[in-house]
Amino acid sequence: MIKNISNYKLLTPKQNHFIDRKIEKLGKLRCVMENAGRAVYSEVLKHYKPCKTTVLCGPGNNGGDGYVAARLLAKEGWPVRVLTYGSPKLGSLAHSMKLEWTGALGTLSDSEIQKDELIIDALFGSGLNRELPNDLKFLLGNLKRVISIDIPSGVNGLTGEIKNFALQAELTITFTTAKPGHYLYPGKAHIGQLKIKDIGIDFDLINKIKVKFYLNHPSLWNLTGQTFDDYKYKRGIVSIVGSKYTTGAARLSALAAKNSGAGLVTLFPFGQYALYANFSPCFMIDHNNFDEVLNDNRRNTWVCGPGLSSFEFLESFPKLFSFGKNIVADAGAFERNNSDILKGVSVITPHKGEFERVFGKLGADKVADVRKAATKIQSVIVLKGPDTLIVSPEGKVVINHHASPRLATAGSGDLLSGIIATLIASGMNFWESACAGVWIHGEAASLCEHNWPDAEMIAQQLGKARDNAYKLYQNEKK
Template sequence: MCRVLFLFLQCSINFMFYKGHNIVKNQNTDLVLLTPLQMQIVDKAAAKTIPVKQLMENAGWAVTQEILKRYKPCSVLILCGPGNNGGDGYVVARLLAKAGWPVCVGAIGKPKAGSDAEYAARQWCGKTVENLEAYVEKASLVVDAIFGAGLTSNLDCRIADLLRKAKRVIAVDIPSGIDGETGQIKGYAPYAELTVSFFRAKPGHYLLPGREHMGVLVIKDISILTNTIFTIDIKYWLNEPGLWEIPRAEIEDYKYRRGAVSIIGGSQMTGAARLSAHAALNMGAGLVHILPLGNNEIYSNFSACLIVDNDPLEDVIQDKRRKVWVCGPGLSIKEVRRTLPILIAAGKKVIADAGVFQTDQIDMLKGTSIITPHMGEFKRVFGEIIEDKVSAARQAAVKTGAVVVLKGADTLIVAPDGRVAINQHASARLATAGSGDTLTGIIATLLASGMPEWESACAAVWMHGEAGYLCDHSWPNAEMLANNLGKARDNAKIIKKIDN
């Protein structure tokens, strides 16, 4: 009976939609990232049907299974904090000892009387040690079950010194010392070999510098129902296929339906606009134009598939079919000031990159659809980051009204309404001149095909990373990246189909 009821609930929620952002349940709820505060809300909701003691038991069992799967029996010290994270640790200790492993516990603080963590601690009948420094150095494995993702202040120096002495660390939820929402290090955090968290990952699992401390990240099911997500205003997602869907080729498609991409070509640095055009062509744009601001000969000789405009911008923008424009790659600030206001005034969808970030005039970006700065360009325009990069990118999105693609090893895609996608699908292969121009061409193609701004940017960032992974060697140039975009687009569709 219970099993039938569970299946009914699971089937029912497949047809539910999230009120704010149309999250289809069977498409992308696995990509939802929960802040520590939101996870507390989920835990409270889950506790209405499953006792916290049982959830704690499930979490400890999940961690134990991952340890048994990956390690041979060895001496283990489990450091348990005073809260529920520590309660999970006491369960791990009991289950590992039951499996025959030599286990001892180090208590970092005493659980609150009558709490579920205290109940878990009372179930531990094995060895609890006092001289933690000596045991940390001797233990083959140290399980960090001290604080988890909710830590907001710097890690106590004594605890930090203790964790520094550990040879190999396994973290429960997240390594102690990492902010679960921002990924920032609060004083110190150990580098774990394995991190086991529960139900859904948190932003801090994927945001740098915290991401580098996770080791292998495993998210385990502990019997919390998925529909608890629907009580929360979700703002964070992991950027993967399923968060977005690329338009399919239809039998009645034609070039303007597939999308026309128009690019402003600089008079001096002509390579940037050509790289954007090369990317758009390889991504499957129906039509690609470059409007040169200088001699058009170098653009005319670039590709037979490219149309080079000879008319002035004021005349060209009258074509209502050409809705999407790229402005910035290879442009001087003078060229930006000459062209960007015209495009915005004409109501075009503008992807702004490179040359537009040569000034701190934020007002110039208002009216653009998507802006794509790297961190140096972002600081030049918006100033130094005071809090964390997610907060800064959100503020920039609100100020400009544009989707912000803050490029880096953990690229953020941030919408003016606060939605944030965190991209981990990238490698150092993207660290080459012209890579950003290539990304701009990808975004423009998807936007021209009819995808919304945020989804276009998310999908483009993922496929940009996929193009890097598809390169034959680790040191590609931007043209090599662009040559892989057709396959990268196909792979995004394949992964989406498998997920469903």
């Protein structure tokens, strides 16, 4: 792992509050708040021409940032007014910043706000964990152009949850690091363009915090590249259990394993040998007894689940497990209330419906629910979706935003299983293999020239996608 990964850490609202208290004790909070307001001011000048602007200021430090931004815009000649919602605590820094504002000042009860050309939202920030008051919901429901400071008011900075209403920003400006709620749905849909600005907080302070949320990026994993001494067994063997009935899923997993760098791909089918054999000359098809196959110690990494019926999964999975194989489980692995059988599996890759079938309904804090499940089965869980989560049994969470709507096609999940298995077979640990596999999967979809690709087209881009990931990893090491 790259030593300096601060750019990919996601601090929680509580951790940000802890940093604010530390900065305040050091006597540097005023400087940091001035820097935050100036960062907002600078971004406004970059993206907008002077126009009638209203800054909405809440009672906390988020409001303090808003007062600074309003003051600087007014000095620049912009027509600015400030509307407040709640009063800053007497003696607080936010209160001082309010006193330094000498322009138009009112309270947020003005329906005319709907006509303003630009709104700067400095109401609540990422620490809000309650519903917005109904009067705000009425006043702020149809604003035209909104810039949010830290996070759109109404979005939970930890979970991305929206309890009853959230502002829809076209630009969100946050500071030092992003928060999980910037990348978790439904909150992510309210962020607009996200800008992360340095406001002078010492990264040594951040590096002392025990961070468990990260944004997925090649900096987080030790991805291997090609070397002159490679050979097929060094690159690893990926073996896949194939269904007698739904053969396409296993074949797509095999195609993904081949294209993402496996040294050898083998298929153990429950039937349809000719169909599997004719799919590609690059794959070996097993005709031996399953126990004989499992006794081959070179074949330690298996994909089990894509296309399998419940019977086929239960025929193969327990044997793979009893032989101590590394298993990536998907699709047919996810039967109702069968979490006990999955205990100790290397990686599972359910989508939301499959996860809920096994572990129960996801709540508003889906990260907490997936953490609980990963701890229960002591496995890495990849919860697939528009904000795919990769969660370790120890509670570490990576959020993936390097993806594409092009992945919304049948078979793309089967590809992911094959990619992750390939990385495990090459020697990467389960956690890093899952993170890297998800990123490469998204990169391959992004590389497709076809606007509406199928899974096979996406698979064709996996080699280039892995090369791109390796280049990024190498660049970060320099």
